[in-house]
Amino acid sequence: MQYELYYWPGIQGRGEFIRLALEEAGADYVDACRRAESSGMGMSAMMRLMESPELAQLPFAPPFLKAGEQIIAQTANILFFLGPRLGLAPDDEAGRLWVHQLQLTIADLVTEAHDTHHPIGSGLYYEDQKPEALRRAQDFTQMRLPKFLGYFESVIERNPAGADWLAGADITYADLSMFQVIEGLRYAFPRNMKRLEPEYPLLVALHERVAARKRIKAYLTSKRRQAFNNDGIFRAYKELDR
Amino acid sequence: MQYELYYWPGIQGRGEFIRLALEEAGADYVDACRRAESSGMGMSAMMRLMESPELAQLPFAPPFLKAGEQIIAQTANILFFLGPRLGLAPDDEAGRLWVHQLQLTIADLVTEAHDTHHPIGSGLYYEDQKPEALRRAQDFTQMRLPKFLGYFESVIERNPAGADWLAGADITYADLSMFQVIEGLRYAFPRNMKRLEPEYPLLVALHERVAARKRIKAYLTSKRRQAFNNDGIFRAYKELDR
Numbered sequence: 001m002q003y004e005l006y007y008w009p010g011i012q013g014r015g016e017f018i019r020l021a022l023e024e025a026g027a028d029y030v031d032a033c034r035r036a037e038s039s040g041m042g043m044s045a046m047m048r049l050m051e052s053p054e055l056a057q058l059p060f061a062p063p064f065l066k067a068g069e070q071i072i073a074q075t076a077n078i079l080f081f082l083g084p085r086l087g088l089a090p091d092d093e094a095g096r097l098w099v100h101q102l103q104l105t106i107a108d109l110v111t112e113a114h115d116t117h118h119p120i121g122s123g124l125y126y127e128d129q130k131p132e133a134l135r136r137a138q139d140f141t142q143m144r145l146p147k148f149l150g151y152f153e154s155v156i157e158r159n160p161a162g163a164d165w166l167a168g169a170d171i172t173y174a175d176l177s178m179f180q181v182i183e184g185l186r187y188a189f190p191r192n193m194k195r196l197e198p199e200y201p202l203l204v205a206l207h208e209r210v211a212a213r214k215r216i217k218a219y220l221t222s223k224r225r226q227a228f229n230n231d232g233i234f235r236a237y238k239e240l241d242r
Numbered sequence: 243m244q245y246e247l248y249y250w251p252g253i254q255g256r257g258e259f260i261r262l263a264l265e266e267a268g269a270d271y272v273d274a275c276r277r278a279e280s281s282g283m284g285m286s287a288m289m290r291l292m293e294s295p296e297l298a299q300l301p302f303a304p305p306f307l308k309a310g311e312q313i314i315a316q317t318a319n320i321l322f323f324l325g326p327r328l329g330l331a332p333d334d335e336a337g338r339l340w341v342h343q344l345q346l347t348i349a350d351l352v353t354e355a356h357d358t359h360h361p362i363g364s365g366l367y368y369e370d371q372k373p374e375a376l377r378r379a380q381d382f383t384q385m386r387l388p389k390f391l392g393y394f395e396s397v398i399e400r401n402p403a404g405a406d407w408l409a410g411a412d413i414t415y416a417d418l419s420m421f422q423v424i425e426g427l428r429y430a431f432p433r434n435m436k437r438l439e440p441e442y443p444l445l446v447a448l449h450e451r452v453a454a455r456k457r458i459k460a461y462l463t464s465k466r467r468q469a470f471n472n473d474g475i476f477r478a479y480k481e482l483d484r
Binding site: 100121 | 297298299300301302312314315316318319322323336339340342343346347350353357361362363364365366371374377378381385386390393396397400401402
């Protein structure tokens with residue numbers, strides 16, 4: 001089956017967690033909004049779907065995935081659906097719930113990283129919430145980020161199958177997402193990450209292990225991978241990286 | 243099986259979404275932290291579990307559920323696990339993912355409601371972030387809340403099985419959570435909810451339908467139901483309800 005991914009063009013954003021899973025698996029997919037309007041895809045295709053009055057299972061927001069007639073939204077939910085189909089999740093229910101639990105905790109970290117530049121309103125400009133962003137970013141880099149990183153480091157350390165991945169003996173979609181979070185954090189908070197990373201060697205090694213995967217490596221240097229920029233979740237505002 | 247729910251005592255918080263599902267199903271469960279320390283339960287039992295160096299599948303934070311030897315965290319993940327076991331989720335995979343997607347969107351709304359009084363740091367006091375809270379609450383009540391409520395209203399309206407519930411012909415855990423969110427919003431933002439509710443008649447009717455369920459009704463008047471208070475997610479700060 002050819003999957004169709006719908007997500008805002010021009011940023012990695014939450015869509016990137018889905019892209020990484022599809023790329024690692026070598027899956028057949030279309031990044032719909034990045035295709036030409038003339039092909040029937042592009043932003044208008046996404047808006048048509050989101051605004052269709054016939055759509056019963058309405059997404060609240062992108063990303064969403066079209067798999068045949070099924071439309072699935074919420075990043076962690078999409079990955080829960082894709083995981084077994086792409087060979088990126090354990091076979092048993094308990095294992096799948098555990099990987100999903102990790103993904104939901106990654107999602108919480110991603111939301112908090114986003115809110116460092118948008119602590120007041122996601123519909124307002126960063127420029128309209130700079131003093132608040134400064135305070136929130138300070139709390140994030142000093143309190144929350146070390147707590148999250150320490151947690152994930154500990155999860156890898158306790159993995160009964162060995163300290164290569166977050167869960168089990170094989171790579172899962174949660175490892176790919178963890179890689180992406182570290183990439184994003186390095187882009188947004190280079191000074192803080194330089195300070196923090198030595199304390200989390202297993203996370204750093206996991207990041208390198210993902211980056212070295214054949215298909216991920218090819219993807220990261222392809223045109224399909226968009227660069228980080230200051231419209232996305234992770235933004236390089238120097239003043240927030242004290 | 244007797245389930246054990248672990249969550250901070252003294253508040254409804256995220257634990258309440260789990261409690262409502264267990265109560266509606268008449269499930270056998272223990273609200274561990276509200277039991278006496280002398281019975282081997284209470285807060286120490288929760289801390290023992292969370293700090294156990296042997297625990298491989300570590301929760302990042304409460305709530306978590308103990309089901310036999312399995313420990314499951316993240317509210318939406320716990321409900322995904324419990325749903326089919328308690329008869330509160332559809333039988334088919336597509337239906338279960340749809341209900342889970344709704345639950346994850348409810349979780350996003352809950353986080354945003356929480357952040358109205360904690361926009362800067364969850365570890366700081368409300369008193370230390372009051373001006374920021376004022377701005378965030380204004381954005382929430384004017385922009386975000388109507389967007390979320392309009393979305394869920396539309397989901398009920400589009401339910402092919404009828405406009406009684408969010409998904410399908412029978413009650414699911416997402417309906418119970420939606421009920422709880424409306425309860426919480428009425429507690430935290432009575433003035434805004436009075437203004438907004440007339441626009442969302444299907445949501446209001448769903449709330450009443452849940453409140454009238456036999457077991458939920460009995461639960462809400464029992465000692466097991468804790469009252470809302472200003473330590474929880476939904477807080478009655480008048481200044482934030484303009």
